Structures are given as C-alpha cells and as structure tokens.
Amino acid sequence: MRAFGGAVIFAFPLLMTMEMWWLGFYIDPLRLLVFLALNLAILFGLSCFAGFRETFHLKEDALDAFAAYGVGTISSAVLLTLFGIITWDMPPGEIAGKIAVQSVPASIGAMAARSQLGDNEDDEKGTEGYAGQLFLMLAGALFLAFNVAPTEEMIVISFLMTPWHGLALVVVSLLVLHAFVYSLDFSGQEELPGDGGFWRTFFGYSIAGYGIALLVSLYVLWTFGRLDGLGVGQIAMMTAVLGFPSALGAALARLVV
Amino acid sequence: MEHQHVPGRQDKRQDSRTPILEWIAAAIGLLLTLAMLGFISWQAWRSTGEELPAIKVQVQRIVPAADGWVVEIAALNLSAATGAAVQIEGELKQGERVVATSQVTLDYVPGNSEQRGGLFFREDPRAHVLEVRALGYAKP
Known part of the structure; x- marks a missing residue:
C-alpha cells in the first residue's frame, strides 16, 4: 500500500503533463527499451539502499526491484485510464508506450516510499561507501531530470538564453551542488567517506556529481529525442539547462533516499 | 557481502589514501565540466547575439502516401540564431504555372x-518542378 502511495505521489506531476502522453507515441522504441532496462538497474540499486525490506541479497533485491516496477506500471495504468488519457480504441503500441514512460517515475516513487513515508528505525544504512554515494547522485539526477525533460519549456529556455547565460548557469549549478554537499558534510548528518578537506570534497563529490548530472542530462535528452538534428552548441546549451535540475537531484538524493 | 555497519573498518581504509574510484570520478566530472564550459564559451565567442536565422530548405525524398505523395523536407539553419514557428512552402510548377502548393x-x-x-x-x-523555401519565422 505504501508503495502505491509513493508511486502516485512521485508520478502524478508527470501523469498530468501532456508532453509525457505524446512521448508514448513518438519515442523511439529502442531508446525506450534501453531506458526501461536502465530503470530496472536503478531500482535494483535503490533497493540495496532503500528497499521495501531490510535486505542485501541479490535475489531479494531483484525481487524488490521487479515489485516496485510492477507497482509503478499498475498505478500508471490505472491513473492514465482514470484521466481518460488512454482508452480502449487506441492502438496497443500507443497504450503500452504511454504506460511504459510513466512507469519509470512511478516505480522510483514506489521504491523511495519506504524510506520517505516509512517508519525507518535505522535512518541510514551507512555502508554505501563512495561508489554508493555516486550511485545515489545518479539516481537523484535521473529522477529530477526526467521530471522536467519532457516539457517544451526545456527547449524554449535553451533558445532564450545567450551563451553567457549558459556559462553562468553551469557555474551556478556547480556552486549549488557544492553548497548542498558541503552543508551535508558540515552538519554531520551524513559522514562523507574520506578525510574531508575542501578540495577533496569539491572534486570528489561536487565535480564528480556535476559530471554525473551532465551525463544524465545528455542521456535523458537523447532518450526523448530532443537532440536529433541539433548542432553541438545547441546540445551543450540544452545540457546546461537540464544540468541544473539534475545537479539539484544529485545533491538532494542523499537526503531523500 | 554482509550488510551491516562496521564503523571502524571503512573509515580507516578511506582515510589512508584517496581511492582510485574517487580519482576516476573526479577526473571524468572535471573533464565534462570543462568541456561544457569550453563548448559554450566557444559559442559565446563566435556569436554576436545579433544574428538572424538563415534557413535553407532541402528536399530529402519523395514517397507515395495514402492520398498522393509526401515530400520529406529538411530545414537547415545556417546561423546561430533559432527560429520558431518556421513556415515552409512547397510549390509544384509546370513551366510558369503553379499546379499546387503545400x-x-x-x-x-x-x-x-x-x-x-x-x-x-x-x-x-516528380512529374513537375518542385520548389521549396522558408516563408518566415517568429522569434522564440
């Protein structure tokens, strides 16, 4: 039940975004498949940190990942039907596409529900290490980037900005990300692995995190077909725009999950 | 792979030396960030901000469609400025006479x-002379 709640809360902003409905019929099937596979991998990873149960066994975590995916798919299907966005006279390919796209945020919500809404006795599992931190940043960046990437505003913003705005945005994204990383480190909410030190935190977490955010942005834009036919300069600008929410997601992931 | 928190072990190991993974992650991140700054600076350097869109339309292929033919066109913007709501017109001509427009x-x-x-x-x-051109655009 909690998983369904999480799925609905995480997914409903996207369920009510029309660009997301359109994606269902224009997204390249191969890219969608790659994306769904990646989503399963992310769910599996999240399961290790914030799954339904206190587990760290290959089989259990895989089961959790599939369960979250199932919950995400079912809740997306139900809500899309409820909103009248999918109807029986649509071709099956379109229905499947629409549900598949929406199931991604819904399943992440289902997985995160345990740590967000749950009564977690042990707040942090604490055994993540550096690789785990990077993974959490990746998951956070992917989730937030995915939330805004389908909207047309992303493209429009990148057209409105001059290159100077773009440069400023890159710097601001990096600073915001570092501020989050640093304050987390400072308040001791979560001990960063490593001996601290400003530059080490900056390069090891903020720069690495921003790199992840940029890669994720590029990947999400490619998945949604936003980069097709674009020149290199436009791709860089669009990545910078989406890099901002991605960086925020990367920074917040360690708080949320 | 036992899943439990062992406070001492992990901290000690990571205090001693910067792990190789951290080096790799930081290097990749730095590379990507610098590449972004580089690309965008290069753009800022090249563009004056005063350009107008320059759109060239090319015919890609002509394919029979349900009720006639479809001409696939590619609009190539040669300038750095983006054009929105770009109108494109195709005319079929027989000598001087316009047979159809789309x-x-x-x-x-x-x-x-x-x-x-x-x-x-x-x-x-294919049985006529096909001319395609951009009619106009709006500023985004």
Whole structure:
C-alpha cells in the first residue's frame, strides 16, 4: 500500500503533463527499451539502499526491484485510464508506450516510499561507501531530470538564453551542488567517506556529481529525442539547462533516499 | 557481502589514501565540466547575439502516401540564431504555372541545426518542378 502511495505521489506531476502522453507515441522504441532496462538497474540499486525490506541479497533485491516496477506500471495504468488519457480504441503500441514512460517515475516513487513515508528505525544504512554515494547522485539526477525533460519549456529556455547565460548557469549549478554537499558534510548528518578537506570534497563529490548530472542530462535528452538534428552548441546549451535540475537531484538524493 | 555497519573498518581504509574510484570520478566530472564550459564559451565567442536565422530548405525524398505523395523536407539553419514557428512552402510548377502548393510549420529550427518535416501533394511531385523555401519565422 505504501508503495502505491509513493508511486502516485512521485508520478502524478508527470501523469498530468501532456508532453509525457505524446512521448508514448513518438519515442523511439529502442531508446525506450534501453531506458526501461536502465530503470530496472536503478531500482535494483535503490533497493540495496532503500528497499521495501531490510535486505542485501541479490535475489531479494531483484525481487524488490521487479515489485516496485510492477507497482509503478499498475498505478500508471490505472491513473492514465482514470484521466481518460488512454482508452480502449487506441492502438496497443500507443497504450503500452504511454504506460511504459510513466512507469519509470512511478516505480522510483514506489521504491523511495519506504524510506520517505516509512517508519525507518535505522535512518541510514551507512555502508554505501563512495561508489554508493555516486550511485545515489545518479539516481537523484535521473529522477529530477526526467521530471522536467519532457516539457517544451526545456527547449524554449535553451533558445532564450545567450551563451553567457549558459556559462553562468553551469557555474551556478556547480556552486549549488557544492553548497548542498558541503552543508551535508558540515552538519554531520551524513559522514562523507574520506578525510574531508575542501578540495577533496569539491572534486570528489561536487565535480564528480556535476559530471554525473551532465551525463544524465545528455542521456535523458537523447532518450526523448530532443537532440536529433541539433548542432553541438545547441546540445551543450540544452545540457546546461537540464544540468541544473539534475545537479539539484544529485545533491538532494542523499537526503531523500 | 554482509550488510551491516562496521564503523571502524571503512573509515580507516578511506582515510589512508584517496581511492582510485574517487580519482576516476573526479577526473571524468572535471573533464565534462570543462568541456561544457569550453563548448559554450566557444559559442559565446563566435556569436554576436545579433544574428538572424538563415534557413535553407532541402528536399530529402519523395514517397507515395495514402492520398498522393509526401515530400520529406529538411530545414537547415545556417546561423546561430533559432527560429520558431518556421513556415515552409512547397510549390509544384509546370513551366510558369503553379499546379499546387503545400505548407508546413516547424515549431523550432534551432541554430546550426536541422529539423525535418513533410509536405503532402495530390499530384506527383516528380512529374513537375518542385520548389521549396522558408516563408518566415517568429522569434522564440
């Protein structure tokens, strides 16, 4: 039940975004498949940190990942039907596409529900290490980037900005990300692995995190077909725009999950 | 792989030396960040901010469609400025006489980029002279 709640809360902003409905019929099937596979991998990873149960066994975590995916798919299907966005006279390919796209945020919500809404006795599992931190940043960046990437505003913003705005945005994204990383480190909410030190935190977490955010942005834009036919300069600008929410997601992931 | 928190062990190991993974992650991140700054600076250097869109329309292919033919067109923006609501017109001519016209509006043709669309014709475009051009654009 909690998983369904999480799925609905995480997914409903996207369920009510029309660009997301359109994606269902224009997204390249191969890219969608790659994306769904990646989503399963992310769910599996999240399961290790914030799954339904206190587990760290290959089989259990895989089961959790599939369960979250199932919950995400079912809740997306139900809500899309409820909103009248999918109807029986649509071709099956379109229905499947629409549900598949929406199931991604819904399943992440289902997985995160345990740590967000749950009564977690042990707040942090604490055994993540550096690789785990990077993974959490990746998951956070992917989730937030995915939330805004389908909207047309992303493209429009990148057209409105001059290159100077773009440069400023890159710097601001990096600073915001570092501020989050640093304050987390400072308040001791979560001990960063490593001996601290400003530059080490900056390069090891903020720069690495921003790199992840940029890669994720590029990947999400490619998945949604936003980069097709674009020149290199436009791709860089669009990545910078989406890099901002991605960086925020990367920074917040360690708080949320 | 036992899943439990062992406070001492992990901290000690990571205090001693910067792990190789951290080096790799930081290097990749630095590379990507610098690449982004580089690309965008290069753009800032090249563009004056005063350019106007320069859109060239090319015919890609002509394919029979349900009720006639479809001409796939590619709009190539040669300038750095983006054009929105770009109107494209195709005319079929027989000598001086215009046999048919068709129009399409592309939402965006970003700077230095290519966008595709299609024009439908009742008549076979290959049997006539086909002229395509951009009519106008709006500032995004």
